[in-house]
Amino acid sequence: MRDFQTPGRSLVYAANGLAATSHPHASRAAVEVLRAGGNAVDAGVAAALVLNVCEPAMTGLGGDCFALYAKPDQPLVALNGSGRAPAATDADALYQTHGDSIPLHSAAAVTVPGAIAGLCRLQQDHGRLDRAAVLAPAIDAADSGVPVAPRAAWDWAREKATLQGAARRHFLKDGETPYAAGDLFQAPGQAEALRRIAAEGAAGFYQGEIAADILATLRALGGVHTEEDFAAAINGPEYVQSISTEFAGWEVHVPPPNNHGATALLILDLMSTLDFSNLAPDGADRIHLEAEAAKLAYAARDQLLGDPGTGAGPGAIGAAAPMREPGYVAAMAAAIDRERAHIPHLPDEVGAAQHRDTVYLSVADRDGGLLSLIVSVFHGFGSGHASERFGVPLHNRGAGFTLRPGHPNRLAPGKRPLSTLIPGLSLEQGRPALSHGVMGGQYQAAGQSRLLANLRLFGLDLQTALDMPRSFPENGALALETGHADVVAAQLASLGHQTVWSEKPIGGGQAIAVNHQRGVLIGASDPRKDGCALGY
Numbered sequence: 307m308r309d310f311q312t313p314g315r316s317l318v319y320a321a322n323g324l325a326a327t328s329h330p331h332a333s334r335a336a337v338e339v340l341r342a343g344g345n346a347v348d349a350g351v352a353a354a355l356v357l358n359v360c361e362p363a364m365t366g367l368g369g370d371c372f373a374l375y376a377k378p379d380q381p382l383v384a385l386n387g388s389g390r391a392p393a394a395t396d397a398d399a400l401y402q403t404h405g406d407s408i409p410l411h412s413a414a415a416v417t418v419p420g421a422i423a424g425l426c427r428l429q430q431d432h433g434r435l436d437r438a439a440v441l442a443p444a445i446d447a448a449d450s451g452v453p454v455a456p457r458a459a460w461d462w463a464r465e466k467a468t469l470q471g472a473a474r475r476h477f478l479k480d481g482e483t484p485y486a487a488g489d490l491f492q493a494p495g496q497a498e499a500l501r502r503i504a505a506e507g508a509a510g511f512y513q514g515e516i517a518a519d520i521l522a523t524l525r526a527l528g529g530v531h532t533e534e535d536f537a538a539a540i541n542g543p544e545y546v547q548s549i550s551t552e553f554a555g556w557e558v559h560v561p562p563p564n565n566h567g568a569t570a571l572l573i574l575d576l577m578s579t580l581d582f583s584n585l586a587p588d589g590a591d592r593i594h595l596e597a598e599a600a601k602l603a604y605a606a607r608d609q610l611l612g613d614p615g616t617g618a619g620p621g622a623i624g625a626a627a628p629m630r631e632p633g634y635v636a637a638m639a640a641a642i643d644r645e646r647a648h649i650p651h652l653p654d655e656v657g658a659a660q661h662r663d664t665v666y667l668s669v670a671d672r673d674g675g676l677l678s679l680i681v682s683v684f685h686g687f688g689s690g691h692a693s694e695r696f697g698v699p700l701h702n703r704g705a706g707f708t709l710r711p712g713h714p715n716r717l718a719p720g721k722r723p724l725s726t727l728i729p730g731l732s733l734e735q736g737r738p739a740l741s742h743g744v745m746g747g748q749y750q751a752a753g754q755s756r757l758l759a760n761l762r763l764f765g766l767d768l769q770t771a772l773d774m775p776r777s778f779p780e781n782g783a784l785a786l787e788t789g790h791a792d793v794v795a796a797q798l799a800s801l802g803h804q805t806v807w808s809e810k811p812i813g814g815g816q817a818i819a820v821n822h823q824r825g826v827l828i829g830a831s832d833p834r835k836d837g838c839a840l841g842y
Contacts (some may be wrong), residue, residue, distance in 0.1 A: 307768065317769050318829040320841020324831045326816035327353050327667040328745075328837035329360040331452055335443035336669055339435070346675040347375060348433040349364030349438050350667060351425045355679050356417035357446035357498065357665045359452050359493055360836075361686070362477055363461040363743075366699035367499060367511070368419040368520070369683040372546060372561050373428055374731040376738040378674040382731065383432065384548040384561050387424015388722050389417045389539060391704060394530035397717040398545075401709040408705050408717065411470065411690045415702035415722060418536060421681050424543040426508040441504040448497035451490040455836035459487040464810075465686030472523065473690055476697035510671050512536045519693040520700065527691065548731075549626060551575055554762030556740070558735040560754070564613040564722040568626040569751035570730070572635070573604040577759055579639040585766040588774060588790070590797035591644070596759075597779045597803065599641045600752045601649040603629075606638075607751075612714030613722045647784075647802035664727060664741035664750075668818040670827045676738040676820065678729035680745070703805040730754050739820055744832075746813025749778045755811045768817050768830040776812040787812055 319326065323346075325336030335356045336349035340693045344352070350373075358366050358793065371387035392728055408415050429440055454462070462477075462484040474481045485491050502510035510516065517536045524531045548559040551571040558574060559569025576599040585592040606629055628634050641649065664682035688701035707722035708715050715724045728750045732740040740761075744753030753776065760771035775789030784803040786795055795805045811834035818839070819828040829839030 309643035314773065314839035315769050315831070315833060316391040317767060318839035318841055320827045320829065322347070322672040322827065322842050324669060324818055324827040324829045324839060324841035325349055325353060325667065325669045326405045326831045326837070326839040327357065327555070328411060328665050328814060328816065328835035329357055329455060329458070330836070330838050331360055331447060332356040332667065333838050333840040337842055338443065339440065340671055341842060342435070342439070344435045344440065345433060345673065346671040347428055348435045348671040349435065350669040350677040350679045352440045352443050353669065354425060354665070354679055355441060356447050357681070358444065358496060359447040360455065361458050361492065361665055362681065362699060363458070363465045365681045366497060366683045366688065366701070367422055368688065368698045369421040369681055369702050370419065370529040370701060370725065370727065371421040371424040371679065371681040372725070372729050373424070374559060374678040374729045375428070375432060375560070376676045376731055378737060383557055384546050384559070385428050385543055386546050386565070387420045387423055387427070387543045388564060388725050388727070389420035389542065389703065390720050391417050391717055392529070392531045392535045393719045394718045395717060396531065397709055400717065403710065406708055406710045408707055408709060410685060410702055411456045411468065413524050414630040416524060416529065416531070416689050416700045417704040418531065418539045418542070419701060420504060420539060420542055420773060423539050426503070427543040430507070435508060437507065438504040442499050445497050445500045447505065448493040448500060451492035451755045454485045454487055454489045454491050456487045457834070457836045459485060461686060466533070468685070468690035468762060469717070470690045470732065470737050472694045472697070473687065473692035473699065476692050477687065481535060489586070493697060495506055499696045499698060502666045508540045512540045516696055516698065519695045520698055523691055523693045523700065530829050536540045536762070548718040549630070551630070553578060553758060555734065556758070556762060557735070558758065559731050560728050562614065563611045563626055563724070565725050565728060566611055566751060567728045568611065568629050569603045569607040570728055570754040572606060572629045572760065573599050573751060575635045576603065576639050577763070580642065582759070582763050587760060587766060588794070589737060590794045590801065593642065593646060593777050593794070594801050594803065595642065596752070596756060596782055597777065598649045601779050602641065603751065604748070605650070608799060611724055612712065615722065620821050664745040664747070666729065666745045666816055667743035668743065668816045668829070670741065670818045670820065674738065674820070676731060676741045676818065677741055678741040679730045680727045680729045680743055682727055702722060712760050717754055726750050728754055732758070737822060740817060742815070742817040744813050744815035748780065749813045752778055753815065757817065768819055768828055772815050772830050772832045774815065778812055785812065
């Protein structure tokens with residue numbers, strides 16, 4: 307139980323349904339859909355689309371998504387809603403011009419957006435309500451506007467310079483000034499786009515006037531995207547087999563490659579091998595072990611993982627297999643020195659795709675359904691471009707590719723980039739137990755493992771587990787949130803870490819647990835965002 311004399315949040319308990327999102331309007335929309343007879347999928351899709359208006363620097367109609375959905379006594383559902391590179395992509399030509407990395411704000415960084423196709427497929431196959439009813443809250447939010455929340459305003463100001471061309475008109479006041487806390491942000495173009503999606507489904511987005519609007523923007527930037535690329539995306543989302551590991555009595559599931567969820571599982575496997583007993587949850591020794599495990603796991607990711615749809619070789623679906631082998635894990639664990647930091651930091655290609663711009667949400671319904679859903683435009687406001695008429699923001703998920711010849715994650719026609727988006731869902735004795743996610747770009751794998759360790763190894767409650775200060779090894783240093791004590795930073799430095807204080811919060815998360823014995827749902831929402839958990 308938390309100390310009620312100090313700042314903090316209480317856990318949210320509910321009997322019939324619960325939503326945890328990064329904005330109160332989205333959490334409210336999800337609960338309203340649940341009360342109207344929708345299930346967790348209906349409510350999650352509704353909330354995700356409302357977040358397009360509430361947090362446009364983080365998510366949008368032109369992004370990607372992944373989802374995990376569990377119901378009692380039924381197989382877990384995993385959906386890959388990430389988009390592909392255009393068929394006319396020429397990686398060799400881009401390599402000659404740009405070297406290993408795709409420019410963040412170029413048309414080449416814009417893979418065909420997969421989020422709308424993914425959300426429509428998920429809702430059509432697993433929801434209960436009419437699509438128009440599910441999209442109604444987002445249409446209303448875009449039409450009527452949403453007052454900008456403090457964290458969203460902070461991100462808006464930081465990412466203002468990213469916006470270019472029509473995006474400045476759609477996302478800046480008078481084309482110049484970022485929206486501040488309390489300002490009303492409206493998105494009439496996106497409202498019209500949502501109305502068409504409500505009426506026509508994914509075809510309303512990937513064909514017709516919306517697609518033509520997006521394609522005109524991309525072609526003006528030198529893009530090679532075609533009508534055929536966008537039409538193919540209607541059937542692009544794929545149901546895939548989740549991958550999992552056992553961790554402290556839970557069966558932890560994440561999506562397979564091209565998702566980097568295998569990285570989170572590897573960190574958890576390393577934690578299971580290492581001895582965390584008698585360590586303080588916020589102590590330097592615990593942070594040290596996690597940092598060393600993360601550096602090893604991310605290095606393995608960058609050697610092995612890529613899109614499984616590209617045939618044999620390192621990028622195939624079996625590429626994650628070595629990361630799942632006990633001998634591989636044991637050898638990695640043996641390389642970790644409890645007394646000294648000496649594992650190399652992340653390779654350069656990871657640093658090329660750093661970002662913190664994603665929304666994650668959890669929803670639970672009265673029938674035991676549990677949804678873990680994540681949507682993103684990759685960097686802040688994505689590529690910085692938006693379509694002229696409808697104001698559809700275009701992500702830059704293609705910057706997650708490398709152009710390095712021979713690399714498993716090298717850009718290729720029709721290929722999906724390695725994605726950092728990890729929805730997590732854990733089972734206990736075969737039953738849905740926890741829907742969980744921690745946003746924050748490359749941090750997501752480390753964030754998921756830290757959250758689960760807080761719960762299972764250190765016995766923290768769900769809200770405290772999210773509140774705990776975070777750290778992450780990147781850019782050659784160990785970044786620490788300011789919630790850490792100075793003495794902890796000093797102890798980490800004595801272990802050989804180059805510590806720096808993080809300039810911004812490290813990620814943000816949501817989680818919902820199911821207490822089967824008491825028949826209640828328990829929700830928590832990260833204070834690093836504007837959101838909350840709400841139930842009924």
